[in-house]
Amino acid sequence: MLTWQVEKFIKEKELLQENERVLVGVSTGVDSMVLLHILETLQKKIGFDIGVAHVNHKLRTASDEEEIYLKNYCQKHNLPFYSTRWEDVPTTGVEEKARLFRYNFFKETMTTQNYQVLATAHHKDDQIETMIMKMVREGNLFSAKGIVADQSFGTNKKLVRPLLQITKEEILNYSKNEGIFYFEDQTNALLDVQRNRIRHQVIPFLKEENSQTLSHFQQLSEQINAAEKIITEEQKKWYQALVQEKYYAFEIDVDKYFTFSQTQQFFSYRNLQKKHGSIMI
Known part of the structure; x- marks a missing residue:
């Protein structure tokens, strides 16, 4: 059933196509191991090729064991395996710096090994966590959309999330039913990380209030994403009407702005700030 749901989502969103080479980011946690299992199941049916990329962040005692396990798994399943190790672990900002290191490795691997698509295991619970974090940190409409099903990831490449309509509970049930082995990341329980606090202390209360909370946040994300596309197109038109760019400077038609x-003024001003930094009108 879950495989069918993911296949339906892939086809609806046109995430994966025949003859594409797909690099799957796998950490050995339950989310990415389930994603890998499902994509292996769909591989011949849709007609894409799979490779596996793994980053050993060297943050836990089990990190080396996880890397060895995944390497052996890929050998057994005849899957190309690419890995790297994060040797210079910083003392601050670890979560964000680890993410940057990870995605840089994915991008490099896609380029050198000729993959067109990167697939990651983000799901519905990740979506609500990300949206709440963005609102707490930034309060920005467009960034509050959270995670999108597909996006550009460099020149002629894209990043897709085939599990974005699937809940964590469904993923855990699938792993149990299919007997999928995975490693549990104990750091996910540490409450000194903001995402973990939101995951364990905020979201359970929201789910108790309404069992459709995850679906409602996903709907909101899709609506914000659609609204952003429309507003962005309008911002381009407003910018052309207001701004005359010159070699060393730009001129704003202030009289036009106040009409x-x-x-329109709000979003035009935000666009001007984005393009030219802090300005006063």
Whole structure:
């Protein structure tokens, strides 16, 4: 059933196509091991090729064991395996720096090994966590959309999330039913990480309030994403009407700006700030 749901989502969103080479980011946690298992199942049916990329972050005692396990798994399943180790672990900002290191490795591997698509195991629970974090940190409409099903990931490459309509509970049930072995990351329980606090202390209360909370946040994400596309197109038109760019500077038609509605002014000003930094009108 879960495989069918993922296949349906892949086809609806056109995430994976026949003859594409797909690099799967796998950590050996339950999410990515389930994603790998499902994509292996769909591989021949849809007609894409799979490779596996793994980053040993050297943050836990089990890190080396996880890397060896995944390497052996890929050999057994005839899957190309690419790995790297994060040798210079920083003392601050570890989560964000680890993410940057990981995605840089994925991008390099895609380029050198000729993969067009990167697939990661983000799911519905990740979505609500990310959206809440963005609102707490930034309060910005567009970043609050959270995770999207597919996005550009460099020149002629894309990043897809085939499990984005699947809940963590469904993933755990699937792993149990299919007998999928995975490693449990004990750091996911540490409450000194903001995402973990939101995961363990905030989201359970929201789920108790309404069992459809995860679906509602996913719907909100899709609506914000659609609204962003429309507003971005309008911002381009407003910018062309307001701004004359010169070699060393730019001129703003202030009189024209004040003929705009308050909503147009708001988004025009945000766009000007994005393009030219802090300005006063």
